[in-house]
Amino acid sequence: MTGGPAPGGDSNLLTDRPDLYEARFPDPERLAARWAEDVLLRHGAGPRVLDAGCGTGRDAAHLHGLGRRVTGIDVATSMLAYARTHHPGPEYLRADLRDFDLGRTVDAVLCLDSALLYCHGNDELDGFLASCRRHLSPGGLLVAEMRNGAFFLGDSELLDRPVTRTLSDGGVVRTSVTTLWVDRAAQLLCRRRVWTADDGSPPLEQRSAWRLLFPRELCHFLAVAGFEVLELHDGPGPRTEPPWRPGAPAPEGTTADGDRLQPPPPYHLAPPTNGEPLLPPRARARPELPTDPNFSPKEERSA
Numbered sequence: 521m522t523g524g525p526a527p528g529g530d531s532n533l534l535t536d537r538p539d540l541y542e543a544r545f546p547d548p549e550r551l552a553a554r555w556a557e558d559v560l561l562r563h564g565a566g567p568r569v570l571d572a573g574c575g576t577g578r579d580a581a582h583l584h585g586l587g588r589r590v591t592g593i594d595v596a597t598s599m600l601a602y603a604r605t606h607h608p609g610p611e612y613l614r615a616d617l618r619d620f621d622l623g624r625t626v627d628a629v630l631c632l633d634s635a636l637l638y639c640h641g642n643d644e645l646d647g648f649l650a651s652c653r654r655h656l657s658p659g660g661l662l663v664a665e666m667r668n669g670a671f672f673l674g675d676s677e678l679l680d681r682p683v684t685r686t687l688s689d690g691g692v693v694r695t696s697v698t699t700l701w702v703d704r705a706a707q708l709l710c711r712r713r714v715w716t717a718d719d720g721s722p723p724l725e726q727r728s729a730w731r732l733l734f735p736r737e738l739c740h741f742l743a744v745a746g747f748e749v750l751e752l753h754d755g756p757g758p759r760t761e762p763p764w765r766p767g768a769p770a771p772e773g774t775t776a777d778g779d780r781l782q783p784p785p786p787y788h789l790a791p792p793t794n795g796e797p798l799l800p801p802r803a804r805a806r807p808e809l810p811t812d813p814n815f816s817p818k819e820e821r822s823a
């Protein structure tokens with residue numbers, strides 16, 4: 521058993537300091553947002569997009585710049601404040617992934633960089649998927665990109681030793697030592713990160729955890745929530761090695777061996793009619809995608 525990891529929304533230096541988050545996980549080419557846009561275009565998604573667990577807002581703002589109508593939700597007020605200031609355009613709202621009600625519908629929900637895996641328990645996963653389905657118009661898409669729990673079956677590459685990194689924070693050099701381990705009973709990937717700084721401040725220990733979901737288990741959660749799985753694989757995505765590149769052909773594979781599921785193992789889900797009672801998924805016909813004659817996203821294919 522573990523010492524009880526903190527939930528995803530708990531204190532985290534990189535969440536409290538979104539500028540450090542972006543420095544630690546740079547995405548100057550906005551690959552994540554461009555990958556998401558590629559998926560949305562490929563599946564003919566309408567213009568209204570919800571970015572669930574939007575963090576600093578950089579993906580939401582990029583999609584807004586492409587002509588989409590974007591709402592970003594996050595539980596961290598620090599992230600939302602930063603997003604409103606540094607990545608304006610989308611509407612940013614405070615909401616919990618595990619159960620949210622924005623009183624509107626959208627054409628697509630994005631959940632990037634493992635944000636879905638902050639739903640640790642089965643009921644929390646159910647709550648997230650039910651919330652997504654409630655907000656999606658008929659035929660809408662759920663695009664999720666996340667770690668792949670199956671990667672840890674027989675592969676301890678990420679668990680074998682602590683990883684040390686340094687980060688420049690103005691005049692201060694911050695060092696993090698990160699240790700990962702698996703809580704098998706809880707199906708959680710647990711993280712302990714200890715921050716030290718050369719300004720004499722005391723060490724800061726922080727914990728977090730992500731649900732470990734296996735591909736078939738995920739498909740089951742999705743089917744029960746009323747989604748049809750259109751794609752699920754570990755093809756190139758914004759956080760795979762090598763990463764997805766603009767102009768890459770649509771992924772064809774169905775493998776799920778990599779440490780990221782997507783295209784990083786994404787799921788593009790088609791919910792039934794909004795408000796319709798849950799029925800066995802096989803009983804459901806996939807509705808037509810909504811069309812908006814005023815929507816014409818700008819193509820972005822430059823490197």
Ligand SMILES: C[S@@+](CC[C@H](N)C(=O)[O-])C[C@H]1O[C@@H](n2cnc3c(N)ncnc32)[C@H](O)[C@@H]1O
Nearest residue numbers: 528529573574575594595596616617632633638
């Ligand atoms: C790894 S970051 C990903 C941010 C962004 N999607 C990206 O790809 O850069 C995860 C985000 O999920 C948010 N988060 C964690 N638990 C949450 C919850 N229960 N409800 C809403 N947001 C949550 C965190 O505050 C953080 O901003």
